[in-house]
Amino acid sequence: MFITKISRLCNIPRNISLITQRKINNLPHQLPLTTRLLNPCIGSVISWNKQDCNSVTIKVNYSSNITQESPPLDAATFENICEETLDHLTEYFEELVELEPNLKDADISYSSGVLTVSLGDSGTYVINKQSPNKQIWLSSPTSGPKRFDFDTKQQYWVYSHTGVSLHALLQEELPKIFTSVKDIDFSRCCYSKL
Structure with a gap:
């Protein structure tokens, strides 16, 4: 009651x-x-x-970390933004894996809107688009599952419960895995905000 x-x-x-x-x-x-x-x-x-x-x-x-509501995305725009986001993340993860000598068994694959980043003993990240919800979902071996909405005003993916961006979360977690790589910078990817 x-x-x-x-x-x-x-x-x-x-x-x-x-x-x-x-x-x-x-x-x-x-x-x-x-x-x-x-x-x-x-x-x-x-x-x-x-x-x-x-x-x-x-x-x-x-209190809330979200400053304002973002106007909705149409389906075509959502698909384009997701494709660009996941393509850039795929390229950046491939670059990081090449620079990290301790992750020789790592595997990066991207197909049909699903990016899978297998990092051996460090676990597997899965980042995928969810077209019906117009979200990107992240499954992280460190922080667990999160659902990110696109903020059309500020042009980045944000977890509405905390206000943390997709790229900021990856920026926080991955230096602990890619220990040999200096200057990990997810702001280089499109639609990022750190």
């Missing part, structure tokens, strides 16, 4: 950062006097102070 009431507070625009305070009546008596929990919708902290047996004041700090 209490969590349901909190979840209604989560429907806010993405570009807002605010603190709000609400009083909710008729809460269960077993709540502690002061309690904190993570808000699952955007990870902000919710705290409440029990004032009496029937009501409590809630403080919610909302």
Whole structure:
């Protein structure tokens, strides 16, 4: 009951950062006097102070890394942007593998919108387009699965839950695998933002 009431507070625009305070009546008596929990919708902290047996004041700090909504892509534009993005990533991964002597068994393949980067003991990255959702999906052996939307205003792929770009995530993870390669720079790829 209490969590349901909190979840209604989560429907806010993405570009807002605010603190709000609400009083909710008729809460269960077993709540502690002061309690904190993570808000699952955007990870902000919710705290409440029990004032009496029937009501409590809630403080919610909302924030988001996404600055504004991006206009939708049409199907043809999405396909072209995906193709360019995946082609550039394929070329850059091939270049990195050639420069890394510790990854002789690495394999890079790109076909039908799916880029597979097998890095031996370091795991396999799969980056693929999802045309129905107009997204690029990443499966990373380090950070797990992510779904990236294209920001048409800023021209890059962004994970909407954190605001991190596809290329920035790769830039963060891959130097730990390509240890012999100096100056890994995914900003060289098209539609990147670090």
